[in-house]
Amino acid sequence: MDALEIARWQFGITTVYHFMMVPLTIGLGLVVAVIQTAWHRTGNPAYLRMTKFWGKLFLINFIMGVATGIVQEFQFGMAWSEYSRFVGDVFGAPLALEALLAFFVESTFLGLWIFGWKQLKPAIHLACLWIAVIGSVFSAYFIIVANSWMQHPVGVEMVDGRPVMTDAWAVFTNNTALVAVPHTLFGALAVAGGFLLGIAWYHLWRRRHDGVDTVGADGKVIAGEAPDIPGRDRDDHKVWLRSLRIGAVVAMISFAGTAITGDLQGKLMFEQQPMKMAAAEAACHDGTGFSVLSVGNLGSQSCDDIVALIEVPGILSYLAKGDFTTEVQGVNSLLPQYQEAYGTHLPDNPIYGERAGQEIDYLPVMEVTYWGFRMMIGFGGLAALAALVSLWLTRKGTVPESPWLMRLAVFGILAPFGANAAGWIFTEMGRQPFVVAPNPDPNGIDQVFMFTAAAVSPGVTAGELLASMVALTSVYAILLVVEVKLLVKYIRGGVVSAMPELVHAPVDENEDATPGSGGSGGAKPADDVLAFAY
Amino acid sequence: MELLPTIWFIAIAVLWTGYLFLEGFDLGVGMLMKLFARNNTDRRVLLSTIGPVWDGNEVWLLTAGGATFAAFPLWYASLFSALYLPLLVVLVALIFRAVAFEYRGKVDNDQWRARWDWAIALGSFFAAFGVGAALALTTTGLPLNANGDREGGPLAWFSGYAVLGGLAVAGFSLVHALAFLALKTDGEVRRRARRWFVRLLPVLLLPIAGWALSIQVLDGKPWTWALVLLAVAAAAAAWNLARRAAEGKAFLALGAFLVLGTASIFGAVFPVVLPSTLDSAFDLTISNASSSDYTLGLMSVVAAFGLPLVIAYQAWTYWVFRRRVSAAHIPEAHSFLPAIAAKAFTAKG
Numbered sequence: 001m002d003a004l005e006i007a008r009w010q011f012g013i014t015t016v017y018h019f020m021m022v023p024l025t026i027g028l029g030l031v032v033a034v035i036q037t038a039w040h041r042t043g044n045p046a047y048l049r050m051t052k053f054w055g056k057l058f059l060i061n062f063i064m065g066v067a068t069g070i071v072q073e074f075q076f077g078m079a080w081s082e083y084s085r086f087v088g089d090v091f092g093a094p095l096a097l098e099a100l101l102a103f104f105v106e107s108t109f110l111g112l113w114i115f116g117w118k119q120l121k122p123a124i125h126l127a128c129l130w131i132a133v134i135g136s137v138f139s140a141y142f143i144i145v146a147n148s149w150m151q152h153p154v155g156v157e158m159v160d161g162r163p164v165m166t167d168a169w170a171v172f173t174n175n176t177a178l179v180a181v182p183h184t185l186f187g188a189l190a191v192a193g194g195f196l197l198g199i200a201w202y203h204l205w206r207r208r209h210d211g212v213d214t215v216g217a218d219g220k221v222i223a224g225e226a227p228d229i230p231g232r233d234r235d236d237h238k239v240w241l242r243s244l245r246i247g248a249v250v251a252m253i254s255f256a257g258t259a260i261t262g263d264l265q266g267k268l269m270f271e272q273q274p275m276k277m278a279a280a281e282a283a284c285h286d287g288t289g290f291s292v293l294s295v296g297n298l299g300s301q302s303c304d305d306i307v308a309l310i311e312v313p314g315i316l317s318y319l320a321k322g323d324f325t326t327e328v329q330g331v332n333s334l335l336p337q338y339q340e341a342y343g344t345h346l347p348d349n350p351i352y353g354e355r356a357g358q359e360i361d362y363l364p365v366m367e368v369t370y371w372g373f374r375m376m377i378g379f380g381g382l383a384a385l386a387a388l389v390s391l392w393l394t395r396k397g398t399v400p401e402s403p404w405l406m407r408l409a410v411f412g413i414l415a416p417f418g419a420n421a422a423g424w425i426f427t428e429m430g431r432q433p434f435v436v437a438p439n440p441d442p443n444g445i446d447q448v449f450m451f452t453a454a455a456v457s458p459g460v461t462a463g464e465l466l467a468s469m470v471a472l473t474s475v476y477a478i479l480l481v482v483e484v485k486l487l488v489k490y491i492r493g494g495v496v497s498a499m500p501e502l503v504h505a506p507v508d509e510n511e512d513a514t515p516g517s518g519g520s521g522g523a524k525p526a527d528d529v530l531a532f533a534y
Numbered sequence: 535m536e537l538l539p540t541i542w543f544i545a546i547a548v549l550w551t552g553y554l555f556l557e558g559f560d561l562g563v564g565m566l567m568k569l570f571a572r573n574n575t576d577r578r579v580l581l582s583t584i585g586p587v588w589d590g591n592e593v594w595l596l597t598a599g600g601a602t603f604a605a606f607p608l609w610y611a612s613l614f615s616a617l618y619l620p621l622l623v624v625l626v627a628l629i630f631r632a633v634a635f636e637y638r639g640k641v642d643n644d645q646w647r648a649r650w651d652w653a654i655a656l657g658s659f660f661a662a663f664g665v666g667a668a669l670a671l672t673t674t675g676l677p678l679n680a681n682g683d684r685e686g687g688p689l690a691w692f693s694g695y696a697v698l699g700g701l702a703v704a705g706f707s708l709v710h711a712l713a714f715l716a717l718k719t720d721g722e723v724r725r726r727a728r729r730w731f732v733r734l735l736p737v738l739l740l741p742i743a744g745w746a747l748s749i750q751v752l753d754g755k756p757w758t759w760a761l762v763l764l765a766v767a768a769a770a771a772a773w774n775l776a777r778r779a780a781e782g783k784a785f786l787a788l789g790a791f792l793v794l795g796t797a798s799i800f801g802a803v804f805p806v807v808l809p810s811t812l813d814s815a816f817d818l819t820i821s822n823a824s825s826s827d828y829t830l831g832l833m834s835v836v837a838a839f840g841l842p843l844v845i846a847y848q849a850w851t852y853w854v855f856r857r858r859v860s861a862a863h864i865p866e867a868h869s870f871l872p873a874i875a876a877k878a879f880t881a882k883g
Contacts (some may be wrong), residue, residue, distance in 0.1 A: 105847075
């Protein structure tokens, strides 16, 4: 592998990994904020327990998103310096604004939320969580604005061979971003929904399995208590049942949301990057049918090898144009258009390194685009269907006794993660061979594009890139094991894992926050301990 | 002289100063986990002083990086790619450190805690050292060619200034952390932190003084020399105030030292943002490395209201958590068993 290939693998690995943590952070953050609001308004102790438990898992995951996010910002400059030079005038701004306007908010107010249970008044404490969560949503917006400019450059003109921003409004309201943001947010909520559903199912199953909960003659649950286990009381049953239902509803709503926004996004992509969508379909010839199953050697990158086995007529046209008859251009018609517009060979310029003068392959890796597209939709749909079935199966207040269904629910947590990852891999690899895809709008700015082959840092050696890829991948692998182990430990611990007060001597919940007593020194009474300390 | 690039040069200097001021003490507290803390309670006291704020502090680094990308893309591209390996070390250090803060207390086990303590201490040291090396090298220069790319292979960036800058930020962070602990803790830790501060300040500030002075010798102007003198006076004041147990004032005086010191360094190198050691014709300056006036103008408008807002709510955070922490405030470790222990359950609905 040469420097470019290693740099691409590194970017792919670190970004997909980062985006395991991010959707759970955004989605679970929103859910916890809603639950804490419910507690604040009703005073129902079950909601407090849910806030504490899901909040704890949220934090275990949040920190991994933070830690891996720094790599993202640094690696543009480290590994992709030519890219950074080319796009800096327009691409740097959303990144800087993300840090200044969103990430500061998120980090600072989350710190207030974690440590401020006693110091802050309840309403302000709750507001801190909302502000942090809204910060994470804005963070997603700014990052997607940056990404969307790579998908669909707008608001710039070329000056001395570099795009220079002339219309910030166009950049920040890029239609590509405006549909990708809700699509991503619904994707994040889908992850949170599956997470709640799977874990709550596990606990309900366990309560039943251990004989804490039983089922009456009418099939309805009879919630019980296990007095010798802290936290395994009747409220505990409410915690899990309510979490399960919230999770299922969130999962279904978010699937509907991803479907609607995804449809809009698809229609835009057929205009903005027709080759990506043709590759998503492995559609070699112009047509109207959506391929349910295509066989042949997608990897050969040759249209002669691909046969669509099952095709639904009209659906492709609907996805692309909103009717059932318009022909959608296939790879064979698009290739000559791309070659005519952007050249058949890479220019003889040293920034392309060994690739200077090589023939350009405008067709993305079809195995990835075709299956990535289908995995995104398939995993998303499966998760939503499972959520619907779960609501039905739990209508009488608990889950079935079957251990297999429980295992399915727990493993189902992975499906929305898979859908998210597949969607991003599809859209980023579908953009190749461009790192900045050209904007084909005839009124647009057609000459603003960049081949990925020109983007890598010319001064950085393949050895350095390999060292960093190995180092980061190993660190990430170790930390993934640690994170999952910790999550499992806290999940198995149940609510009490996040609420020491359920097992230790009860701390007065209503103790007044009296932050004015600082500086007096000396020993404090025992009940003056911090609400939370590392 | 261009107005907007100058403003953004100052803005980036402010962001780096803010980063060193804020993350300085939490990096130092991290190193002190191994150097200063004597037992687990001490360590938890140390962590509790920075617990609510360290993540917000670290965003200053991301903002400094992002602002450099947006305002001076050529500076960002050349600096980050030339320093590929040292920045990789910084990244790995920051990853372990961040995760360690959050995970250290999540399992009640001595070996678990000891491992994460090392992650915090080493992560903090290498992050401080690496950032210091990078900042020093952007003031003293890197072997860049006409395109701004590094010549000479993966280690061509190395020079004595990298070591000096690394020690400068690591040393400053330690002193700053001792001042912070004296201000934020109570009891034995507070007294010991103040004692250490008085004893170690003269030694630990030597590298940062050495960096500031060598920059003055290379590029100094009369007003930046004056800043260095003021900085030395501020450090002396901090030392004296700490001896008289005025912990708050000592912390502020040390902060003034940092602000004056970084101002003297950035002021001296202005308008060059990254010199080339191969040929001064390849130097990156505020004119040839900056973004367009349109982009800088947009960023200026946003930063003009965004940055004061950040400072305001971060200041509020420090106000909320202003109480001194002592061993008596530390809750006992929370150990729990799975809720699913296999016992016979008697009570049923």
